[in-house]
Amino acid sequence: MNEMLTVLPEATLTALACLVLIIDVFRRADAVNTTFWAAVFSVLLVLSQVALYFPEEGAVAFAGTFVLDPMAAVLKSFMLVVMVLSFFYARDYFQRRGSTQTEFYILALFAGIGMMVLISAHNLLTVYLGLELLSLSLYAMVAMSRDSVEASEAAMKYFILGALASGMLLYGMSMLYGVSGTLDLGELAVAVGDDSRHLLFTFGLVFVLIGIAFKLGVAPFHMWVPDVYQGAPTPVTLFLGSAPKLAAFAMAIRVLADGLGPLSGEWQTMLVLLAILSMAIGNLVAIAQTNIKRMLAYSTISHMGFLLLGVIAANAIGYAAAMFYVIVYAIMSMGAFGAIILLSGPGREADRLQDFAGLARRNPWIGFLMMVLMFSLAGVPPFAGFWAKWFVLKEVIAGGDAWLAAVAVVFSIIGAFYYLRVVKLMYFDEPDAASVPVDAGEDARFVFSVNGIAVLALGLLPGMLMSVCLAAMLVSGA
Amino acid sequence: MSADFPILSLTIWLPILGGLWVIFAGRRVHDGAVRNDALLISAATFLVSLLLWQGFDNATAEMQFTERLDWIPAFGIEYFVGIDGIALPLVLLTTFITPLVVLAGWVVIKDRLSLYMGSFLLLEGMMIGVFSSLDAILFYVFWEAMLIPMFLIIGIWGGPRRVYATIKFFLYTFMGSVLMLVALLYVYFKGGSFSILDMHGVVLTLTEQQWIFIAFLLAFGVKIPMWPVHTWLPDAHVEAPTGGSVILAAIMLKLGGYGFLRFSLPIAPDASMALDTLMIALSLIAIVYIGFVALVQQDMKKLIAYSSISHMGFVTLGFFIAFEVAAGTQSWDAAAMGIEGGMVQMISHGFISGAMFLCVGVMYDRVHSRQIADYGGVANTMPMFAAFMMLFAMANSGLPGTSGFVGEFLVILTAFKANVWYAVLAAMTLILGAAYTLWMYKRVIFGAVGNKHVEELSDIDGREKLILAALALTVLLFGIWPAPLFDMMHASVEQLVHHIAQSKLP
Numbered sequence: 001m002n003e004m005l006t007v008l009p010e011a012t013l014t015a016l017a018c019l020v021l022i023i024d025v026f027r028r029a030d031a032v033n034t035t036f037w038a039a040v041f042s043v044l045l046v047l048s049q050v051a052l053y054f055p056e057e058g059a060v061a062f063a064g065t066f067v068l069d070p071m072a073a074v075l076k077s078f079m080l081v082v083m084v085l086s087f088f089y090a091r092d093y094f095q096r097r098g099s100t101q102t103e104f105y106i107l108a109l110f111a112g113i114g115m116m117v118l119i120s121a122h123n124l125l126t127v128y129l130g131l132e133l134l135s136l137s138l139y140a141m142v143a144m145s146r147d148s149v150e151a152s153e154a155a156m157k158y159f160i161l162g163a164l165a166s167g168m169l170l171y172g173m174s175m176l177y178g179v180s181g182t183l184d185l186g187e188l189a190v191a192v193g194d195d196s197r198h199l200l201f202t203f204g205l206v207f208v209l210i211g212i213a214f215k216l217g218v219a220p221f222h223m224w225v226p227d228v229y230q231g232a233p234t235p236v237t238l239f240l241g242s243a244p245k246l247a248a249f250a251m252a253i254r255v256l257a258d259g260l261g262p263l264s265g266e267w268q269t270m271l272v273l274l275a276i277l278s279m280a281i282g283n284l285v286a287i288a289q290t291n292i293k294r295m296l297a298y299s300t301i302s303h304m305g306f307l308l309l310g311v312i313a314a315n316a317i318g319y320a321a322a323m324f325y326v327i328v329y330a331i332m333s334m335g336a337f338g339a340i341i342l343l344s345g346p347g348r349e350a351d352r353l354q355d356f357a358g359l360a361r362r363n364p365w366i367g368f369l370m371m372v373l374m375f376s377l378a379g380v381p382p383f384a385g386f387w388a389k390w391f392v393l394k395e396v397i398a399g400g401d402a403w404l405a406a407v408a409v410v411f412s413i414i415g416a417f418y419y420l421r422v423v424k425l426m427y428f429d430e431p432d433a434a435s436v437p438v439d440a441g442e443d444a445r446f447v448f449s450v451n452g453i454a455v456l457a458l459g460l461l462p463g464m465l466m467s468v469c470l471a472a473m474l475v476s477g478a
Numbered sequence: 479m480s481a482d483f484p485i486l487s488l489t490i491w492l493p494i495l496g497g498l499w500v501i502f503a504g505r506r507v508h509d510g511a512v513r514n515d516a517l518l519i520s521a522a523t524f525l526v527s528l529l530l531w532q533g534f535d536n537a538t539a540e541m542q543f544t545e546r547l548d549w550i551p552a553f554g555i556e557y558f559v560g561i562d563g564i565a566l567p568l569v570l571l572t573t574f575i576t577p578l579v580v581l582a583g584w585v586v587i588k589d590r591l592s593l594y595m596g597s598f599l600l601l602e603g604m605m606i607g608v609f610s611s612l613d614a615i616l617f618y619v620f621w622e623a624m625l626i627p628m629f630l631i632i633g634i635w636g637g638p639r640r641v642y643a644t645i646k647f648f649l650y651t652f653m654g655s656v657l658m659l660v661a662l663l664y665v666y667f668k669g670g671s672f673s674i675l676d677m678h679g680v681v682l683t684l685t686e687q688q689w690i691f692i693a694f695l696l697a698f699g700v701k702i703p704m705w706p707v708h709t710w711l712p713d714a715h716v717e718a719p720t721g722g723s724v725i726l727a728a729i730m731l732k733l734g735g736y737g738f739l740r741f742s743l744p745i746a747p748d749a750s751m752a753l754d755t756l757m758i759a760l761s762l763i764a765i766v767y768i769g770f771v772a773l774v775q776q777d778m779k780k781l782i783a784y785s786s787i788s789h790m791g792f793v794t795l796g797f798f799i800a801f802e803v804a805a806g807t808q809s810w811d812a813a814a815m816g817i818e819g820g821m822v823q824m825i826s827h828g829f830i831s832g833a834m835f836l837c838v839g840v841m842y843d844r845v846h847s848r849q850i851a852d853y854g855g856v857a858n859t860m861p862m863f864a865a866f867m868m869l870f871a872m873a874n875s876g877l878p879g880t881s882g883f884v885g886e887f888l889v890i891l892t893a894f895k896a897n898v899w900y901a902v903l904a905a906m907t908l909i910l911g912a913a914y915t916l917w918m919y920k921r922v923i924f925g926a927v928g929n930k931h932v933e934e935l936s937d938i939d940g941r942e943k944l945i946l947a948a949l950a951l952t953v954l955l956f957g958i959w960p961a962p963l964f965d966m967m968h969a970s971v972e973q974l975v976h977h978i979a980q981s982k983l984p
Contacts, residue, residue, distance in 0.1 A: 361590075375626060380626065380652075381618065381619040381623050382619050386622070390615075393659070394553075394663050397660065397663045397664055398667055402660060402689075405660045405663070406657065409656035409657060409660060410656075412656060413649060413653045416648070416652055417649060420629070420645055420648060421645075423629070424641055424644075424645065427630060427634055428640065428644075462550060463550035463551060463555075466552050467551075470552055
């Protein structure tokens, strides 16, 4: 394949993002929708390019720095779909506040470029490049509501801790480079394979793993997650909690499986610890939360821990299970934050658990879909979240670690409690005296319905997406 | 009707789709239409299930009405359903009880009626799905999904402590189930198939079997429930609305018993044999100790809940005594009798406990109290009701001539062949059961009129008569003539016994 064609979506998105930036500068002050639609069409155009040039097999371009394989294409497609949907949620949120903050879309587009580069990275420098473009955009997005103390604090924390993690990652990479003399992930794998007992490789691995763990938000590198999720404006949290997870997952696969595959014995043990710790901290601490954004933040930590179990299998089917998990998780997480956006309104943020009281009575349809999302996050069939857990558990047991599967399910039982509490608030409690009718716009409601029904549909017929993930991972030959 | 018409799928999906229809369309129409729709759908399901009975061949132990479609081809998961003589009676029980439950909520439920009726229909379809799934993952999906409507039923329409009760119910059953999932996946990796029938043939070492057995025990033991994991049941029963209690007692508990027969015994026969003393001990504790606990209850629903646990002890006793009987008599036919006794006990308990909860519901609707002390002399104002409840109370204590007698008698008879002391302890239920049931009956129904609430009671109306009469008829019918039930299940139980008689050790 022509080298330029492999990066066509990234190149297009870069050009379009700059174009949208210019459009945004020259638009009429009240024409916020111009930027919104320009951003939506940019993403859709790129999505069609990704779909059009869907690779049959992996193709490396630009001297091995960039790879386009089925895994990259699938993850990019879902990432772009999630992006478009999050734009619709965001528009509803900003519109009802009378806000004209169109930076959101532009920053999201640049974050999108970062994610796409990260997903397709085949060189340690490309990994770092994509990661930083993503992270810098996200820092700015979190800080977007500059008058809010919480948001500024969250952005500060995120930036400092993020910079620290990036530093760790770079340090690890430098060590890997120092020993192997290459930045290319493929050559690195060969070098590591030749001399896998070399202490510096393990040393480098530890630091690289910290960087990855930070991005995924797994314990004990999760400190930023609750504060950032709570402090950021809800549409930013929604964006932050969905699309970048796909990219972070890709980064884990690229670096750990593609680059450091021969060291799998080492990183498997580390990941087991991270996974158990994340599931424990995430699920236990989530119970104590009264703020739903914070609760969902801890829920993210536990879900990312569960996802790591799939990576631990260290084979293509295990990676496929983790990939299925991360896609399903992005969809569910988007829906859960979407519900918060629908319930919020001018001057009020529906981010307390109490704001969900009596929702089934106030708006039965939104209540029902939120119930679907909660049961799905808890891993109850027949919803998508169950299959995600099922697939990962199956691979854990296939790897001979039945005890690890038992630990994982025990933490899911603990986790079920706080999701049930949301259902309890919505269905069993009476609406708050202070509650107001849901006044979200039609298009946001529609997107939310699509989102909820997707979780249900993927729960009834998960086979197709599973096959897609399997095929992608088997071809990518991780 | 052609032979390959998917009657079984219709029985599963008619109530599920109907339930969704009632929930989502019901909000726009008035309550009368919702009630009619719900009754119509549940009655139609019952009629369809009668077709299953009519077309069922008693002579074979093979799965019948099987349907097999690919569901998730990548992992060989199928939509694979079918029933044998063990599943069919339970399916019929489900379709028979649900219309009665719909009728029971006819006038009492005023809040969010469409969700109430729809939840029960969904529940019905999923329970039938559990009984007829032959793919382990399909089974698991139905098994877990079922918790959602029940969670809502207890939580929305329940009593004052409903939130505590429903979350306890959910987490307890969820805990057991997820470990079962791990066990099922493990068996899958040993055998390479998710088909339950294939799993029966998987060779496993004793250690593996024991772990699997324990995981299954947690799932089914919580559901049935066995002592000491029974504590969710009294809470759930007391707080649930009448319909919820009826479904819980009449059908949901049977899912646990069914699970033992479909999974524990055939997949881990050697572990079942190795651990049968444990199971027998737990069953006897349930029968005797919980019987005493029932005796001191002040709350009628709680009393019946404990009585249910005690009665379900008979079911597990009947199932797990098989090995000792076979060892003692050298004959697996005698062991089959214990399992059949347990099965009959399950079906009969479905009718009787359902009826008892409905009786309490009838009084609760009028007086709004479940406390025994708030009643007394009800017979003076509700003579017709008193007569019905008398029959059910007698059946609950295992009086010959009612269905309650048949199962208990068979299990006790089998227990004699295993160990006289088992039989003696088990037979104590005949005394204890009579004591707690009839004592409650005496305090509530007989005597002078207790207070002015009782004085103002009106006797049961046509709707309530219909419900209670239907149940009374079945209780008597199966008490006098249980043969159809035995004919239905005999071949399947026979085959099950022969299967577990073979060691699966490598």
